[in-house]
Amino acid sequence: MSLHLPDHIRVLERGWLSSNNIVFLDADTADVVDTGYVTHAAETLRLIDEALAGRTLQRIVNTHIHSDHAGGNAQLQARHGCSIWIPHGEADAVATWDETRLSYQVTSQQCPRFAYDGLIHPHDTLHLGGHEWLALPAPGHDHAMVMLWCEAQGILISADALWQKGFGVIFPELAGIPGFAAQKATLDLIAQLQPRLVIPGHGAPFTDVDAALLAAQSRIQWLSDLPQRNSDNALKVLLAFKLLEAQCLSLAELTDMVCTTLQGNPTMRLHYPQAPQATAALVAEQLVRSGVATRQGDALYAAI
Ligand SMILES: [Zn+2]
Structure with missing residues (x-):
């Protein structure tokens, strides 16, 4: 079965701990979305080098700043001198490197400090791999998270808002901040977009988007019916x-x-x-x- 991923998009699918890294190739330059977990950074650098095939890595784009999505930022920047763009909702926490707000303290996870060069606002357009990608707010799993949508290609980078089976923990709820309704709204937004292909934050890209959405919608209902389930899962x-x-x-x-x-x-x-x-x-x-x-x-x- 072919997923019809265009040649200029390379999805480096990673195992446990690291998010996928999505490399966008232009003629001489490239961008990467999300950089994995720090303990896998050497492998991330090697895989990205291979995908670049001599191109210059000009920018890292983060969907959110969880340690498994931004853990390779510092080392990639040190190697390539690329810029780092993050969702605007994370700007203060990253600028002051507030490990509590960035979740690393509470989750006992690590992420090497980095500074950002650019901010992504909702509905900004990013140029990646020769196409325009719209940044869409995707609250629920993380209220600052963004997804990236390319209407011309019908491809959605869903981060941790939608996986083939489920979605990420609704972290805000654990701290007493409502998150279930936001996640439902994010799933509704994805349904409206009708992507032909989803590149999730974890796992292989998939095209059976309706089935994934149906399962995710029933899961968010199940979690919000009894919030203890979200805590147990977390x-x-x-x-x-x-x-x-x-x-x-x-x-x-x-x-x-x-x-x-x-x-x-x-x-x-x-x-x-x-x-x-x-x-x-x-x-x-x-x-x-x-x-x-x-x-x-x-x-x-x-x-x-
Ligand atoms: Zn996450």
């Missing part, structure tokens, strides 16, 4: 991420992470009134059951 995803980064974590380290996450997320805290050790043990069990981890004594090992 905790599982965050601990899995950390385990895959560290490869091995003790139950005590998992418990520390649970404490840090709950401390920074007041709504989430209400969902786990029990001792943090008990919450950590519960999530550890879920990770083992779902095949993400194996357990030996008090240690959890990454299994994927």
Whole structure:
């Protein structure tokens, strides 16, 4: 099955921890959307070099500043001298490198500091790979996130607003900021656009957009019916991420992470009134059951 991705767009599909990197090729220059997680930066540099085939990387565009989307920014800029453009909603947090607002503190994730050169406002037009791409606000997973839409080609870069199966954690809700309705509206916007092809932040590009939207719409309803489900999913995803980064974590380290996450997320805290050790043990069990981890004594090992 051909997805009809134009030659000037290379999607570097990455595994766990890193977002996809989407390289746009012009005659002599190139741009990249999103740069993966810092522990994969060497691989990101190598893959992007390969895709560039001698062209100059002139710009990084970030859909949002989560650590798995912006973790390669600093190293790519150091190597290529390219500029970095970010959504305008992240400008202050990036300028002051406020790790709490940027989520790195609460998620126990890392992202090397960088400075931005340009801001993306809603409905700005970006020129990527010889085409015009419209920046569209995509609140829900992250209220500052943008998607990129190329009407002429019918292609949407959906970031973490829509994957083939689901979408990213609705992070604002964990901190008591409404996010479910915004995510619903973002999905409605995607439905209106009727893209023929979606390049998601994670996973392969896909064309069965209606099916993905239907599943996502039913999922957001399911989450907003019982917000504890969003918290449960967030905790599982965050601990899995950390385990895959560290490869091995003790139950005590998992418990520390649970404490840090709950401390920074007041709504989430209400969902786990029990001792943090008990919450950590519960999530550890879920990770083992779902095949993400194996357990030996008090240690959890990454299994994927
Ligand atoms: Zn994200």
